[in-house]
Amino acid sequence: MKNKYLYIETFGCQMNVHDSEQMAALLANIGYKTTDNPNWADLILLNTCSIREKAAQKVYSELGRLGKFKEQNPDLIIGVGGCLAQHLGTKFHKRVRHLDFVFGTHNIHRLPEMIGSVQKKREKITNVDFYKSLNSIGIYAPPVNGSISAFVTIMQGCNNFCAYCVVPYLRGPEMSRPPEDIIKEIKKLADNGIKEVTLLGQNVNSYGKALENGLNFTALIKKIGKIAGLERIRFTTSHPRDLSEELINCFAEEEKLCEHIHLPVQSGSNRVLTLMNRGYTIEEYMKKIDHLRKVCPQISITSDIIVGFPGETQKDYQETIDMMEKIRFDSTFSFKYSERKGTAAQKLAGKIDECEKQQRLKFLQTLQDKHTLEKNTELEDSCQEILVEGKSKNSANDLTGRTRSWKIVNFKAEQELAGKSIAVTITKAYLHSLRGKLMEEVGNVN
Numbered sequence: 001m002k003n004k005y006l007y008i009e010t011f012g013c014q015m016n017v018h019d020s021e022q023m024a025a026l027l028a029n030i031g032y033k034t035t036d037n038p039n040w041a042d043l044i045l046l047n048t049c050s051i052r053e054k055a056a057q058k059v060y061s062e063l064g065r066l067g068k069f070k071e072q073n074p075d076l077i078i079g080v081g082g083c084l085a086q087h088l089g090t091k092f093h094k095r096v097r098h099l100d101f102v103f104g105t106h107n108i109h110r111l112p113e114m115i116g117s118v119q120k121k122r123e124k125i126t127n128v129d130f131y132k133s134l135n136s137i138g139i140y141a142p143p144v145n146g147s148i149s150a151f152v153t154i155m156q157g158c159n160n161f162c163a164y165c166v167v168p169y170l171r172g173p174e175m176s177r178p179p180e181d182i183i184k185e186i187k188k189l190a191d192n193g194i195k196e197v198t199l200l201g202q203n204v205n206s207y208g209k210a211l212e213n214g215l216n217f218t219a220l221i222k223k224i225g226k227i228a229g230l231e232r233i234r235f236t237t238s239h240p241r242d243l244s245e246e247l248i249n250c251f252a253e254e255e256k257l258c259e260h261i262h263l264p265v266q267s268g269s270n271r272v273l274t275l276m277n278r279g280y281t282i283e284e285y286m287k288k289i290d291h292l293r294k295v296c297p298q299i300s301i302t303s304d305i306i307v308g309f310p311g312e313t314q315k316d317y318q319e320t321i322d323m324m325e326k327i328r329f330d331s332t333f334s335f336k337y338s339e340r341k342g343t344a345a346q347k348l349a350g351k352i353d354e355c356e357k358q359q360r361l362k363f364l365q366t367l368q369d370k371h372t373l374e375k376n377t378e379l380e381d382s383c384q385e386i387l388v389e390g391k392s393k394n395s396a397n398d399l400t401g402r403t404r405s406w407k408i409v410n411f412k413a414e415q416e417l418a419g420k421s422i423a424v425t426i427t428k429a430y431l432h433s434l435r436g437k438l439m440e441e442v443g444n445v446n
């Protein structure tokens, strides 16, 4: 089989990053090697995001640039997948003339068939249907290639309909994968040297709800915890309303579950949380944080926050700031509200001026940076277990890895330690990383 080249670009969240890995794995089966040079490509795929307007704009401008390669190579095939593709469907062909095919979030498994059709008939294709269940469909475990960490999709879609969010429309209703399939996939990953898995889903806490005789999320974690060779389990993303006491306790009980939770709060104002249709009060949220910190004092807590949601007053915004001061997150992703077509928030009155949103965001991010640095500084002189990922990007002499609490640590080492769990002492804290020193007297933790 002659080698063909695939150039793939990914926008958006970890779900998309993982979907792209799956696309590459699937296409490798039909002879496509990935390249990072679009000049060489026989096939260009863009895995798109549509969560905020800015993400969609980036996709259009990149498609404009990549379209030029088609002038030099008329056989080049260009396809778009992901959320923006799901949203626009056939309209994508009208907006971008040089596209060959558009595929939705549930159609990754049809890639080879779509490419075959384009090659044969040279007609434009669109596939954006949703499938009915996740039973052994659409999941292709990517090859391991010496990595030590892998994502594993455990569910797809979302039933929450937060007022600002397009995900339920673009990823479909919540569906869980059968636990046997997940366990089988992780066992295979562990047999191939994977030490850490991140369980992925839009709302992992409600895993299993719609499965007949299925496990719930905590039971799934405990089952995964028994897989030999696997050292660390992470998950993302959790909805605060569905975070059960049982799962909170799991942070103390399950040794392999890492001490980090991403728990998007979105706002500190009950009025705004109601408008957002989040299904919890800020008091309930804080209670869960207290509980998490009680059962697992070293847990790191990260979050998502939106500023400038329609109708957010100065008082509401101040309540978000006060909440941040009380909780002191390890880090946050924060966003200006971005209006999305078809969502409930689009119809709300009281849209906030862009300039005002920008100011609110900037102040909030400055405060968060202060908290992040303070949190990181608290770790100075402590001993941390690091799972070594490999060479640091910034310095040839350094290795890099993450703490169980998800913080990046760079440190000097003579030996090849990738894939090993080692102990380091934190010598210096920065905003985005920590500096560590190998604890020779302790050596390998595992």
Ligand code: 5AD
Pocket: 051, 052, 164, 165, 166, 264, 266, 304, 305, 306, 335, 336, 337, 338, 339, 340
């Ligand atoms: N505008 C701004 N931020 C949004 N998010 C989701 N939709 C929007 C929107 N329309 C943010 C939320 C979510 C994160 C993934 O993206 O904070 O948790």
Ligand code: SF4
Pocket: 158, 159, 160, 161, 162, 165, 166, 167, 168, 202, 203, 239
């Ligand atoms: Fe969007 Fe809310 Fe679902 Fe998260 S829980 S994907 S914010 S609708």
